[in-house]
Amino acid sequence: MSFRLKNLWDREGHVCPWWMAYTFDNKLRRLFHNPELMLDLWVGQGMTVLDIGCGMGYFSIAMAGMVGEKGAVVSVDLQEKMLAMVLRRAERAGVRERIHPHLSGSDRLNLPRKAGFALAFWMVHEVPDLAAFFADVYSALEPGGSFFIAEPGLHVGEDTFEKELSAALAAGFCERCRPRVRFSRAAVLERH
Ligand SMILES: C[S@@+](CC[C@H](N)C(=O)[O-])C[C@H]1O[C@@H](n2cnc3c(N)ncnc32)[C@H](O)[C@@H]1O
Numbered sequence: 001m002s003f004r005l006k007n008l009w010d011r012e013g014h015v016c017p018w019w020m021a022y023t024f025d026n027k028l029r030r031l032f033h034n035p036e037l038m039l040d041l042w043v044g045q046g047m048t049v050l051d052i053g054c055g056m057g058y059f060s061i062a063m064a065g066m067v068g069e070k071g072a073v074v075s076v077d078l079q080e081k082m083l084a085m086v087l088r089r090a091e092r093a094g095v096r097e098r099i100h101p102h103l104s105g106s107d108r109l110n111l112p113r114k115a116g117f118a119l120a121f122w123m124v125h126e127v128p129d130l131a132a133f134f135a136d137v138y139s140a141l142e143p144g145g146s147f148f149i150a151e152p153g154l155h156v157g158e159d160t161f162e163k164e165l166s167a168a169l170a171a172g173f174c175e176r177c178r179p180r181v182r183f184s185r186a187a188v189l190e191r192h
Pocket of ligand 1: 015016021025052053054055056057058059076077078079082104105106107120121122123126127128
């Protein structure tokens with residue numbers, strides 16, 4: 001483990017390291033997490049969307065296709081290495097111009113622009129301060145904007161997921177639905 005990665009482990013303890021992302025972000029993933037099917041109701045042409053905790057960019061690249069040439073995807077992660085991988089993938093996929101990388105802090109997201117939709121896929125359980133996190137996402141969304149959360153089902157129990165959602169409601173979100181996502185617990189929230 002490199003010195004920087006070890007520092008990150010020590011500091012963030014529970015943050016998914018870049019090499020672990022290869023275990024789930026691979027070619028087989030489309031079979032059980034199809035972004036177009038999963039996000040079709042919320043992501044459309046011309047929108048600006050946030051991919052929070054984007055990892056290697058599995059959803060960022062797909063959403064860049066869904067928002068089209070006039071849309072934008074802000075790919076947010078606290079690991080520079082993840083953002084570098086997203087940009088490499090975006091280049092290969094021909095959507096580099098629609099992807100805007102944003103390096104966040106571990107405690108505050110400092111999101112650079114407003115968006116109509118936000119995704120946090122398998123990342124909320126890694127966030128140390130849920131109240132600050134949901135407040136940041138809430139203020140980055142346009143009124144009526146949606147926030148899709150999915151957590152890994154094996155790793156995040158029902159009680160923990162409900163606590164996460166309670167923190168989201170306390171930040172002002174209301175719950176819209178609980179979509180079915182393989183190997184996950186999921187909910188879609190909405191900003192007033
Ligand atoms: C398990 S990975 C999921 C990656 C991606 N969403 C996917 O489904 O392929 C979690 C990601 O969230 C990032 N992350 C964790 N805490 C974060 C925070 N507070 N702010 C931004 N990113 C964070 C990690 O660096 C990691 O890239």
